[in-house]
Amino acid sequence: MLLTELLRMRVVEVDGTEVGRVVDARFRIDAQGGARLVGLIVSPHTRAPFLGYERAALDEPLVLDRFLRWLHRGSFLVDWPDVRRLDDDGLHLREGYERRPSTLP
């Protein structure tokens, strides 16, 4: 599977409610220098990229910062194990999945 197939995919809960679109993927660099997928960033209102404003440290210029945060309001991180399956319908989340904060330091 390619990451580009996941990006922009619809994200649905068990009962079929659409909760947003995949806008980004989050990785962790392990001790060997390899990248491991932590989870996916889901944004309810937009498919636009974060342009770097997923990090709390980037907050200037204020107008752009506010605009992008508003665009991505309600976005969250779901851990990869919380993904139940993928099909043409989109990405299905497990029951009782956890919405983790999407902001990086």
Add this chain to the structure above:
Amino acid sequence: MKRLFAVALGILTAIGGFVDIGDLVTNAVVGSRFGLGLAWVTVLGVVGICLYANMSGRVAAVSGRATFEIIRERLGARAGMANLAASFLINLMTMTAEIGGVALVFQLVTGIDPLLWVPLAAFGVWIVVWRAKFSALENATGLLGLSLIVFAVAVFLLQPDWGHLGMQLIPRIPESESGSTYWYYAIALFGAAMTPYEVFFFSSGGIEEGWTVKDLGQTRANVLVGFPLGGILSIAIAACATLVLLPQAIDVTSLSQVVLPVVQAGGTIAFGFVVVGIAAATFGAALETTLSSGYTLAQYFGWSWGKFRRPARAARFHLIMLIGLVIAVLVLLTGVDPIAVTEFSVVFSAIALPLTYIPILIVANDRQYMGRHVNGKLVNALGLVFLVVIVAASVAAIPLMIITGAGQ
């Protein structure tokens, strides 16, 4: 002393390098139709290019990343690709206009059809890009481009009624023109002054020359002194057209009308200067746009790039430039009017402005890249004001192009 010389050289090449075929043609057209009533746009454009070229130069010097590497990193692969496609095509259009401009200068001197000069001009650009050292090509064309000062000299030689000329600086729409053509040409002038390739070239050039934080002062001087002086040359071109072409209702349809006021003012000697100046300015800009075509594509795809590498070490970068030149030649050989290509290229540049400038503004604020060299409050405030202007010009350009029939 050596340092002072380097600063002076940088400033001089920035002056000569600021003016290209887009500035020459657009300023002459605007002067011949609107007088100096649009000179304020050139001033605005110069402030904008100073602000953003300086920002991109600072990002290049501090983070070691050129503009399109940033665009790719910030926008991601997909939006970055859309940006690349638009930027590359518009740069190709500008490159075509510049090579057409070189051919037009040769036509002016020899009387031989520009079509015959086009392949030769493109070959000249290719051989220089392939063989010459980066600093040599930048300095030679920049310094020779200074001959364009003859436009400013011509304004004095034409002995204008200064009071009358000064009054023209007040923004107003002439009775013979409509509001929509006025704003269409305002956008064209703005696009000509802020052409994105200047930023691609400036930031990539910084990496070619190995800028570091220590060079920030010098790059700032180059931009903040050189570009405004280049802007004064642009206004002088418009002033010449205002004094000679406007009263006689002469349309600018080729380079001969652009140089007419200079020749009328200073005769053969002035003609010599203006020909050298335009040849250097268009040839220099042809080199810059050709390099920019390689820079943008290679930086997006992560290929090795740069003139500091031998062609075999940056093969795709050099190949792209060659392909770009071939396309430009083929377009010109269809017999399109290079002046018309130029007029379209500046407007399309204006449309593409947000694509280049928004990512620069964002990264210039990012401490991960910039450390303590992030934008200050004032630069950000100005940057945002210009962002609004840039987006407004970009959005208005196509509707105005349709309404006015491309400025007719």
